[in-house]
Amino acid sequence: MKFHQTRGFAAAVLSACIILPIGLPFAAESRADTKKPAMTPEVKLVDDYNTWFLGGAYAGDVEKLKAGLPQYITNDTVLHEVASLPWGGTLVGYEGWVELTRKSGPVFGKISSLVEVSSPKYYQHGNVVIHEITLTIKGSPAAPQPFSMGIMEKYTIEKGRIKLIDEFYADTASFLERLALLGAIPAGKK
Numbered sequence: 388m389k390f391h392q393t394r395g396f397a398a399a400v401l402s403a404c405i406i407l408p409i410g411l412p413f414a415a416e417s418r419a420d421t422k423k424p425a426m427t428p429e430v431k432l433v434d435d436y437n438t439w440f441l442g443g444a445y446a447g448d449v450e451k452l453k454a455g456l457p458q459y460i461t462n463d464t465v466l467h468e469v470a471s472l473p474w475g476g477t478l479v480g481y482e483g484w485v486e487l488t489r490k491s492g493p494v495f496g497k498i499s500s501l502v503e504v505s506s507p508k509y510y511q512h513g514n515v516v517i518h519e520i521t522l523t524i525k526g527s528p529a530a531p532q533p534f535s536m537g538i539m540e541k542y543t544i545e546k547g548r549i550k551l552i553d554e555f556y557a558d559t560a561s562f563l564e565r566l567a568l569l570g571a572i573p574a575g576k577k
Contacts, residue, residue: 497571
């Protein structure tokens with residue numbers, strides 16, 4: 388297994404990661420004191436995808452989103468988000484990413500100023516790349532204690548594109564509770 392760590396901007400929260408759409412900038416931990424190691428083509432694809440998608444390069448424009456996605460995925464790419472999330476379930480192809488953006492955008496729009504995402508770590512075995520980040524939601528009057536959670540995304544690469552993404556959250560229940568406490572999702576929608 389190869390290990391890669393970059394200082395690039397991650398994903399996450401959602402894919403991830405977390406998938407943080409609609410051009411919402413999120414703070415990323417910087418490692419300015421380290422040099423970026425060489426990446427395999429598979430790790431570079433995942434890193435470029437996360438930088439583009441999570442960085443909001445399409446600025447909430449669905450047509451720009453659809454135009455940019457073919458650099459990273461195909462119309463058959465499958466994304467498995469944690470089913471209990473408001474945007475969770477199995478999403479397929481370009482329309483799946485549009486649906487993901489539509490569902491997750493309003494949630495993260497309400498908390499974007501509180502979210503920090505660590506620099507990503509990458510692990511690779513063959514055509515599988517694991518993308519690991521830590522999502523932190525800073526304390527606020529509604530929830531004074533910061534909330535941190537690890538997120539891992541498993542990317543399967545085929546023919547130079549992402550074929551499959553599986554999302555894993557360290558504590559989905561607590562994450563949903565925090566989102567509800569902050570008013571990002573209705574309390575009954577967990």
